[in-house]
Amino acid sequence: MELPDTRLSRLIDPLLIRIGEAISWLWLLLMITIVGNVVLRYAFGEGRVEFEEIQWHIYACGFLLGLAYAYQADSHIRVDVLHERLTVRTRAWIELYGTLLFVLPFIAVILIFGVPFVTASFHMGEVSQAPGGLPLRWIIKAALPIGFGLLLIAAIARLSRVCTLLFLTPEDPRGAE
DSSP: OOOOOOHHHHHHHHHHHHHHHHHTHHHHHHHHHHHHHHHHHHHHOOOOHHHHHHHHHHHHHHHHHHHHHHHHTTOSOOOHHHHTTSOHHHHHHHHHHHIIIIIHHHHHHHHHHHHHHHHHHHHTTOOOSSTTOOSOHHHHHHHHHHHHHHHHHHHHHHHHHHHIIIIISOOOTTOOO
16 A cells, blocks of 8 residues: 655654665575574584574564564555455555554553563573573563564554545545555
């Protein structure tokens, strides 16, 4: 859906795009780590717990920190069979209610509980339970509130664009298509 730009979205969207482009390099790093781990295991008979853990950490960071980029770019999953048959204004109303009733409350819950989750991990010096696992477990746990904080920023920018379309753009008599 093509939404009008707002002053807020012009400020936030380029930042989210830069973060998304930077985070995309994590997928290359993940692939290199996986290949390295497979080569070590099957060619040299040497399995490394820390490589397995770092794979999950890279994947989690890529996914969590990439959420905001996907939301900003409107490349998240929709039921396109229904969505494509609706007018732009109807889609905007669905977007508005979906953001206000589902996205923002979910983000709030994650942030309310995620920050103490990370703080507790930091204060107790949590490490991996696996022998030879990674230290500083709070770093990977911090990806959760950081990712959802970025998603909050993306949702606010998108909400500004949706509200501009619904409340400040004159309605097209042909159905705003």
